[in-house]
Amino acid sequence: MSHFVNLADLGRRARAARLARRLTLEEVVKRAEFTVSWLSKLENGQLAPSLEGLVKLAEVLECGVDTLVAGLSIPPQYVVVRRGAGRKNDTASGQDGYLVESLADQWRDRAMNPAIIELSGLGNRRHPDNHNGERFIMVLDGDVTLGYGNELIHLAAGDSVYIYAAIPHTLSPAGRSTARILSVSYDGTAGPPGPLPSPADVVDGRKRPVAKALRPRSRRPRH
Numbered sequence: 001m002s003h004f005v006n007l008a009d010l011g012r013r014a015r016a017a018r019l020a021r022r023l024t025l026e027e028v029v030k031r032a033e034f035t036v037s038w039l040s041k042l043e044n045g046q047l048a049p050s051l052e053g054l055v056k057l058a059e060v061l062e063c064g065v066d067t068l069v070a071g072l073s074i075p076p077q078y079v080v081v082r083r084g085a086g087r088k089n090d091t092a093s094g095q096d097g098y099l100v101e102s103l104a105d106q107w108r109d110r111a112m113n114p115a116i117i118e119l120s121g122l123g124n125r126r127h128p129d130n131h132n133g134e135r136f137i138m139v140l141d142g143d144v145t146l147g148y149g150n151e152l153i154h155l156a157a158g159d160s161v162y163i164y165a166a167i168p169h170t171l172s173p174a175g176r177s178t179a180r181i182l183s184v185s186y187d188g189t190a191g192p193p194g195p196l197p198s199p200a201d202v203v204d205g206r207k208r209p210v211a212k213a214l215r216p217r218s219r220r221p222r223h
Contacts, residue, residue: 028057084101096127099117113183135163
C-alpha cells in the first residue's frame with residue numbers, strides 16, 4: 001500500500017507563497033538555482049519535487065516545508081490482501097480455538113475490521129466479544145453456534161447474521177470439526193443508526209415494535 005501526494009494542491013501552495021512575497025518565477029529560480037520550467041511545472045501540479053528541491057524552495061519563499069506539504073498525503077483507494085496473507089493473531093482465547101486473520105491492517109483509521117476467524121474447541125466462549133458498533137458474520141465452512149445475549153443461534157455454511165456488537169456474544173464450532181467465518185466489525189465512530197436494543201427487545205432477529213407516543217392534536221382557534 002502506498003500513499004501519494006496531492007501535487008495540484010502542492011503547486012497552488014507554492015504559487016500562493018511566491019505571490020505573497022511578490023516574487024516572479026525568474027527571481028525564485030535565480031535564488032534557488034532552479035529552472036523556470038521546473039518551477040512552472042511544480043506550480044501547475046505537473047512535477048513531484050525531491051525533498052532537497054522542496055527544502056530549497058521553502059528557504060527562498062521563507063516558509064517551512066510543512067507549510068507546503070502538510071496534509072497533502074492522499075490515502076490509498078484500495079488495499080489488496082492475497083489469500084492467506086493477512087496478519088494472523090492469536091487472541092486472548094487463542095488457546096481455546098479462536099484464531100484471527102486480519103484483512104485490512106494496512107488501511108489506517110478504517111471504520112470496519114474485516115477478518116477470517118477459525119474456530120475450534122471452545123472458540124471464544126470463555127472470552128465473549130463486545131464492542132461499540134455493529135458486526136456482520138457469515139459462515140464459510142462448518143457449523144457455528146452464536147451465543148448472543150441469552151440466545152443460542154445455529155449457523156450453517158452460507159448462513160449469516162448482523163448484530164449489535166455491544167451485546168456480549170460468543171462464537172464456537174457446533175461440531176467437532178473446525179469452522180471458518182467471515183467477520184466484519186464496524187466500530188461505530190459514525191454513530192449507530194438507532195438506539196441499542198436489549199436482547200429481550202429482539203425476536204427472531206427483528207426488533208419488537210415500540211409504541212409511539214401520541215402527539216396532541218393542534219386545535220384551530222374558534223372564531
